[in-house]
Amino acid sequence: MSQQPAARAAVMNDVARLAGVSHQTVSRVLNNHPSVRDETRERVLVAVKQLNYRPNALARGLAGRRSRVIGVVSFDTILYGPAATLLGVERAARHAGYGISIVALEKLDRAGVTEAVNRLTEQSVAGVVIIAPLLTAAAAAHSLPTGVPAVVVESDIAGDLPTISVDQVAGARLAVEHLLALGHETVWHLTGPRDWLEARDRVDGWRQALEAAGRRVPAAIVGDWSPRSGYEAGHRIGPDVTAVFCANDQQALGMLRALHERGLRVPEDVSVVGFDDIPEAEYLSPPLTTVRQDFDEVGRRCLAALLDLLDAHDTLDAPPHPRVAPTLMVRASSGPPS
Numbered sequence: 313m314s315q316q317p318a319a320r321a322a323v324m325n326d327v328a329r330l331a332g333v334s335h336q337t338v339s340r341v342l343n344n345h346p347s348v349r350d351e352t353r354e355r356v357l358v359a360v361k362q363l364n365y366r367p368n369a370l371a372r373g374l375a376g377r378r379s380r381v382i383g384v385v386s387f388d389t390i391l392y393g394p395a396a397t398l399l400g401v402e403r404a405a406r407h408a409g410y411g412i413s414i415v416a417l418e419k420l421d422r423a424g425v426t427e428a429v430n431r432l433t434e435q436s437v438a439g440v441v442i443i444a445p446l447l448t449a450a451a452a453a454h455s456l457p458t459g460v461p462a463v464v465v466e467s468d469i470a471g472d473l474p475t476i477s478v479d480q481v482a483g484a485r486l487a488v489e490h491l492l493a494l495g496h497e498t499v500w501h502l503t504g505p506r507d508w509l510e511a512r513d514r515v516d517g518w519r520q521a522l523e524a525a526g527r528r529v530p531a532a533i534v535g536d537w538s539p540r541s542g543y544e545a546g547h548r549i550g551p552d553v554t555a556v557f558c559a560n561d562q563q564a565l566g567m568l569r570a571l572h573e574r575g576l577r578v579p580e581d582v583s584v585v586g587f588d589d590i591p592e593a594e595y596l597s598p599p600l601t602t603v604r605q606d607f608d609e610v611g612r613r614c615l616a617a618l619l620d621l622l623d624a625h626d627t628l629d630a631p632p633h634p635r636v637a638p639t640l641m642v643r644a645s646s647g648p649p650s
Contacts, residue, residue, distance in 0.1 A: 333355065379437055382401075385440060392562070446508055446509070483638035485520060488517070499522065500557070514587065540566055555646075586602035600643055
């Protein structure tokens, strides 16, 4: 939870009450002021530890000059979506005259996200951007113990932090509605991993579009974002499948290869639609119909949300930021069923 000055003061008051000292004494201890007795300093530090209160340089420096560095918590991955999100944030920060400091985690769990944010606040960053596409990371981001201004990207879990994301449900519906409009009776879906928020939302959008059209909802095929999962699914699908919506473009790439090996034509026998619009999508054979995510716009809105949060630090509510709308890119991999 992102704590504004009033909330931070309340936490410091808790420390003061537990230690039996004044709020001013706690502030002096946290700022290493010399005019504090050793016994008093020890009581305050014990109370700080018991309450899990983590003083940060940002909170102490808000009254002064704002740092020109923004912290970013991401995770170590070469997946296009998170990597492009990070690049979008960096571009927006650079355009606004800010640098970024990145902590890339191997595992996006509560302990890792919390520790990463603490490390960044110790560097006196102006605020923190948390790229949290996994359920565990999103939950951790919305329950931070530190009082740091933060914005979460790629998450829609309810919480007090501003959240910036592409409308994944709308994007999936665009893909499915496009295929239905071409004349396909139903659309099969190769999903992303179950613990990814984007994968979950794309499943929801796929199902909503089919149900709204009164069409049969086939059993979803579980994938893992990789071209291999698309390749394996492409070899498994039955002869009744005429249209497949893949949860990302890498899966679609593997699907195209498998269908080619089976002697099935795209789109005459099977239409394939992806998601993301990777730079290679329009150069696949055939060029891939896909849903484009505007990661530069995500970065711009993310930085704007963080600056709004810093500029409005005397209020408890951050301005709302609507989701970024996706765009359907129609190419040659989708067509009417033969």
